[in-house]
Amino acid sequence: MITPLLPTYARADIAFERGEGARVYTTDGIEFLDFAAGIAVNSLGHAHPHLVAALTEQAHKLWHVSNAYRIPQQERLAERLAAATFADTMFVTNSGTEAIECAIKMARRYHWAKGNPERYRLVTFEGAFHGRTLAAIAAGGQPKYLEGFGPATEGFDQVGFGDLDAVEAAIGENTAGILIEPIQGEGGLRVLSPAALRRLRAICDERGILMVLDEVQCGVGRTGHLFAHESAGITPDIMAIAKGIGGGFPIGACLATEDAAAGMVVGTHGSTFGGNPLACAVANAVLDIVLGDGFLERVQDIALRLRQGLAGLQDAHPDAIEEIRGEGLMLGIKCTVPNKDVLAALRERHMLAVAAGDNVVRLLPPLIIDETDVADALERLDGAFAAVKAATTGDAA
Numbered sequence: 001m002i003t004p005l006l007p008t009y010a011r012a013d014i015a016f017e018r019g020e021g022a023r024v025y026t027t028d029g030i031e032f033l034d035f036a037a038g039i040a041v042n043s044l045g046h047a048h049p050h051l052v053a054a055l056t057e058q059a060h061k062l063w064h065v066s067n068a069y070r071i072p073q074q075e076r077l078a079e080r081l082a083a084a085t086f087a088d089t090m091f092v093t094n095s096g097t098e099a100i101e102c103a104i105k106m107a108r109r110y111h112w113a114k115g116n117p118e119r120y121r122l123v124t125f126e127g128a129f130h131g132r133t134l135a136a137i138a139a140g141g142q143p144k145y146l147e148g149f150g151p152a153t154e155g156f157d158q159v160g161f162g163d164l165d166a167v168e169a170a171i172g173e174n175t176a177g178i179l180i181e182p183i184q185g186e187g188g189l190r191v192l193s194p195a196a197l198r199r200l201r202a203i204c205d206e207r208g209i210l211m212v213l214d215e216v217q218c219g220v221g222r223t224g225h226l227f228a229h230e231s232a233g234i235t236p237d238i239m240a241i242a243k244g245i246g247g248g249f250p251i252g253a254c255l256a257t258e259d260a261a262a263g264m265v266v267g268t269h270g271s272t273f274g275g276n277p278l279a280c281a282v283a284n285a286v287l288d289i290v291l292g293d294g295f296l297e298r299v300q301d302i303a304l305r306l307r308q309g310l311a312g313l314q315d316a317h318p319d320a321i322e323e324i325r326g327e328g329l330m331l332g333i334k335c336t337v338p339n340k341d342v343l344a345a346l347r348e349r350h351m352l353a354v355a356a357g358d359n360v361v362r363l364l365p366p367l368i369i370d371e372t373d374v375a376d377a378l379e380r381l382d383g384a385f386a387a388v389k390a391a392t393t394g395d396a397a
C-alpha cells in the first residue's frame with residue numbers, strides 16, 4: 001500500500017527534532033555531527049541565533065504579500081547581492097530548480113529580444129544536475145531522471161564535463177549559451193579548473209553566446225569565495241543560486257547582467273511565493289554573516305584543516321580511498337569501497353554526509369564548523385572506513 005508521502009525517496013529511518021551549530025538531535029535525543037547540512041543548505045548550521053532572530057522578528061510583522069507590490073526585504077537582498085557580484089539584477093525564486101528555469105528562459109529570451117529567436121539551445125555537461133523540473137532534467141541529461149517522463153524538453157546539447165573541444169564543436173547557429181556548474185555536486189565533486197572556466201568565458205565572448213553558471217550548490221561561501229567562479233577571475237552573464245542563501249529557508253535567485261536580462265520585461269516571468277518578506281528577511285540575515293569581516297577567510301582556514309585531515313585519511317586508507325576532490329567546504333572522498341557502505345557506517349557513528357555520483361562520499365558541513373567538528377569528523381570517517389574494509393575482507397569489524 002502506498003504511503004501518504006509519495007515514495008520518491010529511499011529515506012534513512014532517522015528523524016531529527018532540533019539542531020544547534022553543526023549538531024542535530026534525533027527525536028530520541030541522539031546527537032549527530034552534520035556534515036550534510038541538508039545538502040549544502042544549512043550554511044550557518046542549525047538554529048543560528050542571528051537567523052532565528054531575523055525569522056521571528058519578520059514573522060511577527062508580515063510573511064507574504066505578493067510581487068504585485070514592492071517588497072523592501074527583496075529589494076534589499078537584490079541590492080546587496082548585486083553590490084557583491086557581477087549582477088545588475090535578479091529574480092527571486094523558492095528553489096534551485098526554479099532559479100535554473102528562470103536562467104534558461106532568460107538566456108533564450110535574450111537572443112529573441114536581440115532578433116535571433118533561432119538561438120535557444122544550451123550546451124550542457126555530462127554528470128550535471130540542475131534540478132527536477134522538465135527543463136532542468138533535460139538540461140541535466142541524466143537518463144535515470146528523464147525516463148518515463150515523455151520526450152525530453154528540447155534545446156540541450158550535452159558534452160563531456162570540461163571537454164572544451166566538444167563545447168566548441170557543439171556550438172552552432174542555434175546556440176544561446178553554455179550552462180555549467182563550476183563544481184559538480186551530485187555528479188561527483190568534479191571541479192572545473194579555473195583555466196577551463198576562463199576558456200569557456202572566452203568561447204562565449206567569441207561566439208556571442210551567454211555563460212550561465214549553476215552555483216546553486218557551490219555558491220554563497222561554500223568554496224571560501226562568495227561564489228565559486230570568483231577564483232577563476234571571470235564573471236558569468238547569468239547565475240542561478242539557492243541552497244545556502246536561505247540557510248534553511250527555501251529561497252533561490254537568478255542573477256544577471258543588465259544586458260543578459262534584456263528580454264525579461266514586465267509579464268515575462270513570475271512567482272507567487274518567490275522572494276516573499278519572510279524568505280528575504282532570512283536571506284538578508286545569511287548575508288549579514290557571510291559578508292561579515294573575516295567570515296570567508298575563516299571558511300578557507302577551516303576548509304584547509306579539513307582537507308589536510310582528509311589527505312591523512314587517504315594515507316591511512318589507500319585501499320579504500322582513491323582521491324580527495326572539491327574546493328573549500330564542498331569536498332568529496334572518491335572511494336574504491338562502495339560509498340553507500342561508508343555512509344551507512346558513518347551513520348552508525350552518528351555522522352551525516354551525502355552520496356554523490358562516481359562513488360563519492362560528499363562532505364558539505366555548515367560553514368561555521370570549528371576545529372573540534374573537523375577532528376570529530378575525521379575520527380568518525382576513520383572508523384567508518386576501517387569498518388567497511390573489515391566487512392568487505394570478511395574480518396570481524
Ligand SMILES: *Cc1c(COP(=O)(O)O)cnc(C)c1O
Nearest residue numbers: 095096097129130131185216217
Ligand atoms: C540542488 C541543486 C539544484 C536544484 O535545486 P532545488 O532547490 O532542489 O530545486 C540545481 N542545481 C544544483 C547544482 C544543485 O545542487
